[in-house]
Amino acid sequence: MTRIEEILKGIRPEFDFANSQDFLADGMLDSFDMVTLVSELDQHFCISIAGIDIVPENFRSIPSIQNLLGKYGVQ
Amino acid sequence: MRALTQIDEILALVASIRPNANRFVTNLFASREQMQQWADRGALSVWETERGLLVLRRDRDLQRLYHVAADAAELAPLLEVLSATGPPTEVVVDLIGISGQNEAVASAYRAHGFSDYAKLLRMRRLPPRATHRQRGNSPPGFASPDDLETVSTFLGRVLDRFRDQIPDADELREAISRRGVLVERSDGAIGGLLLFEDTGLTSLLRYWYVDPDRCNRGVGGRLMKAYLGLCPEQSRNLVWVVRDNVDAIAKYRHYGFQEDSLTDQILLRRSTLG
Numbered sequence: 001m002t003r004i005e006e007i008l009k010g011i012r013p014e015f016d017f018a019n020s021q022d023f024l025a026d027g028m029l030d031s032f033d034m035v036t037l038v039s040e041l042d043q044h045f046c047i048s049i050a051g052i053d054i055v056p057e058n059f060r061s062i063p064s065i066q067n068l069l070g071k072y073g074v075q
Numbered sequence: 076m077r078a079l080t081q082i083d084e085i086l087a088l089v090a091s092i093r094p095n096a097n098r099f100v101t102n103l104f105a106s107r108e109q110m111q112q113w114a115d116r117g118a119l120s121v122w123e124t125e126r127g128l129l130v131l132r133r134d135r136d137l138q139r140l141y142h143v144a145a146d147a148a149e150l151a152p153l154l155e156v157l158s159a160t161g162p163p164t165e166v167v168v169d170l171i172g173i174s175g176q177n178e179a180v181a182s183a184y185r186a187h188g189f190s191d192y193a194k195l196l197r198m199r200r201l202p203p204r205a206t207h208r209q210r211g212n213s214p215p216g217f218a219s220p221d222d223l224e225t226v227s228t229f230l231g232r233v234l235d236r237f238r239d240q241i242p243d244a245d246e247l248r249e250a251i252s253r254r255g256v257l258v259e260r261s262d263g264a265i266g267g268l269l270l271f272e273d274t275g276l277t278s279l280l281r282y283w284y285v286d287p288d289r290c291n292r293g294v295g296g297r298l299m300k301a302y303l304g305l306c307p308e309q310s311r312n313l314v315w316v317v318r319d320n321v322d323a324i325a326k327y328r329h330y331g332f333q334e335d336s337l338t339d340q341i342l343l344r345r346s347t348l349g
Contacts, residue, residue, distance in 0.1 A: 014201040014311045015276065027275020027310075031104040032197070032337055035172050051092075051099020051145070 004065050007040050022060045034059050041065070047072040076131070076160060079119040082111045088121075088128050089143050096126075098146035100180050102170055103130060105141075112245070122156055129153045135243075137165040137236065147179035154187035163347040167192070167237050170340040177340055184342050192343040193238045193317060197335035198327050200312040215301045218256035218268070223247055226256060229265050233284045237343050238317070242270070242281075257301055259294050261286075267294040269302050278306050280314040299330055315339060 008017045008029075015028045023029040029037065037059060038049050049072070058068040079085065086107070093099060105113075113119050118133040127144035140157075144150050157166070168184055170177040174196075181191075218226055227247055234241050242250065250256050250270060257269045267285035271278055280302065285294045306312060314332060316323050324334075 012311070014309070025275060027273070027277035030274070030277065031106075032171055036336055039173055039176070048097075051096030052094050054099060055093075 002062065003044065004062050004069075007037070007044055008062075011036050011040060017062060020061065024056055024060055029059065031056070041069070045069060045072065045074045047074065076120045076122055078117065079121045079130070080114050080117070082107055082114055085110065085121065085128070085130065088123055092126060092128060092143055092145055096145035099144070100147050100150070101141070101143045102168065102180075103141040103143055104171065122153055124149070124152060127153050129157060131162070131166070134167075134240070135236065137167060138162055139240075140166050140168040142168075142180075147183055150180065150183040151186070154183060158187055165237065165346050166344040168342050170342065171337060173336050174338045181340055181342065184344075187344075189342040189344045191340070193235075193341045194319075195238070195315040195339040195341070196318045197337040197339070198314050198316055198324070198332040199335050200314075200327075200330065200332045215257045215259040215267075215269070215298050217254045218251045218258045220248070220251055222256075222258060222265070223251060225265055226251070226258070226268060229268060229284070229286070230270075230282065233287075234282070238341055239282070257298055259298055261289055261294070266292075267298050269298040271302060273310075276307070276310045278310055278312050280312055283314075295326070303330065 005017055008015075008023075011033060012028060017023065017028065020026045020028055024031075034054065034056070038054055042048055047069075049068070053068055053071070058064055085103075089101075089103075110119070113132050120131045122129040127142065127149040130141040130143075132139045132141070138161075142150055142153065144153070166189075168189065170180055170184075185191075223244065227242075227244060230241055230247075247256070250272070255271050255273070257271075259266045259268070265286065266289040268282070269280065269284075270282040271280050273279075283295065283298060283302075285298075303312070312332070313335070314327060316327060318338070
């Protein structure tokens with residue numbers, strides 16, 4: 001399990017995020033959960049995700065979160 | 076302040092604020108569809124600066140306020156304009172986030188005539204779940220279009236107009252048509268109801284109320300069991316509950332809900348009409 005999956009599981013342990021291509025459409029995350037997710041990603045990766053990046057498109061799937069983290073230098 | 080009819084206008088304003096925002100703050104979590112419905116009803120008006128935006132939504136006889144700002148400090152000039160030229164009615168703002176993280180925003184509101192009204196916390200229910208079977212009495216059923224008026228009156232009686240976002244007739248009609256309202260009837264009246272909304276694997280339990288005259292007759296339990304029986308095994312259930320309502324929290328815990336990390340801090344600015 002990747003660190004992103006672990007974080008997602010920490011927020012929503014009930015879901016299998018690896019098998020979803022769109023967490024929002026599948027009802028696995030909502031806009032309120034994004035608040036928690038941003039906070040968790042900031043803490044775990046010692047980054048500060050900017051407001052411009054807090055849009056649903058960046059949190060729909062594990063690849064989209066990986067792309068976002070890549071922008072902040074997280075490998 | 077100006078009326079707003081096209082949601083694209085709000086989205087464009089938000090997009091112009093985001094690039095300069097290091098500590099972006101907002102409480103505007105409504106979907107595009109929901110916002111467009113509000114705009115179509117002529118319920119929205121807006122104030123804007125280069126680094127912030129206030130959206131007012133008329134909700135019956137009060138206004139609900141949403142903000143989008145580059146940081147919490149940018150709210151002050153907007154709230155000053157609201158104080159000086161805004162409507163004299165009650166204004167309610169919901170600050171949703173992880174407990175304690177909205178304090179700077181809450182302080183900005185308090186400095187402009189708002190005071191704390193209530194705090195809600197979110198609870199969630201995870202699988203695996205116990206099987207809930209109905210026993211005795213007639214089980215709750217779905218509300219029908221003919222129940223619209225009765226359901227509306229019932230909710231108007233039990234809900235708090237500041238704390239709760241009371242569904243209007245259009246929302247209730249839609250909820251009834253998608254079988255999102257369970258009712259238990261008693262002597263031709265509604266003894267209790269449970270209103271919910273499903274999105275994918277998530278079911279949000281919006282309201283679960285029993286007529287105060289029919290308490291302690293198992294009405295609430297039958298409604299909850301009927302609701303949980305409708306939810307797929309893999310789904311999660313969410314509910315917002317008043318933090319100080321220990322009885323309600325205990326009931327939700329009984330059905331397997333646990334406290335989440337999110338809170339909704341509700342602040343109210345009283346009417347300036349005196």
